[in-house]
Amino acid sequence: MEAYSKVITFTLNKQDYAIDINQISSIERLQQITKVPGVSDSIKGMINLRGRITPIIDLKERLSIGNTTDSSESRIVIVENNASQVGLIVDDAKDVLDLDTTAIEPAPESMHAVKDSFIKGVAKLEGKLLLLLDVKQVIREEEKDQCKELHQ
Template sequence: MEDKVIVFQLAKEHYGVDLQQVRSIERMQAITPVPQTSAFIKGVMNLRGDITPIIDLKERLELGKTEYTEQTRVLIVQIETIQVGLIVDSATDVIDIDPSFIEPAPAMIGGVTKEYLKGVAKLEDRLLVLLGLEQVLNQEEKSEMKK
């Protein structure tokens, strides 16, 4: 059985996350800053009545800051019991990946350390870095999101 993956871009690299963890893909909207949170937590967004914490994924993975453009998207994802928005440069595709094409993550790829990686998929035309969303936030940061 193939895995369905949402493909998105951060700093010219393509990444993927499990489609089952993605609730929706939204255009950039107004974000209300929340004081005394980590720098990569940009604030909260009112999404159809739900107050959703918003993270700049590029900043979280230490890949720089996101320049907001017409292509910028917010992936609304479920990380354990928390709904979180992840700011990405663009969301480009939904693809099926045969699990046999997925290899364990190297120590670092594209500037992202192994702790955030689920694996690397070897596709016909490129490598796709698969992120493990559970690892993107540590326990302390998950607690920050619940406040």
């Protein structure tokens, strides 16, 4: 097992989160999103990203921690999920970190029931907690289907 895991860190409501860098294809500035009627509330719409239609999900809304307000710091983290591309709106993309895998602890049992186990681990860094997201759990099955339809 590798001693380090490379992650991208970002914030949502001043809380630090991370996603494994292998699941991320790019980080983009927030741009105009084309609304799509009849999709899940957390799907904000879609963008044309270098010729590829990309569904955009408000990560705060998906995690039930509020709604994103656009700012100059807001970013779209583009993740690859089952051969499709999805954008996640975050407050601010921060750093690429080499995270010591020994610093990662499993999410507490009390968190497993919350939000379908979005959190796959917790790391203690410089007096703060970094929540590691499981991208596969963040996107619901019906959202995956809706995102696939938007790709066509």
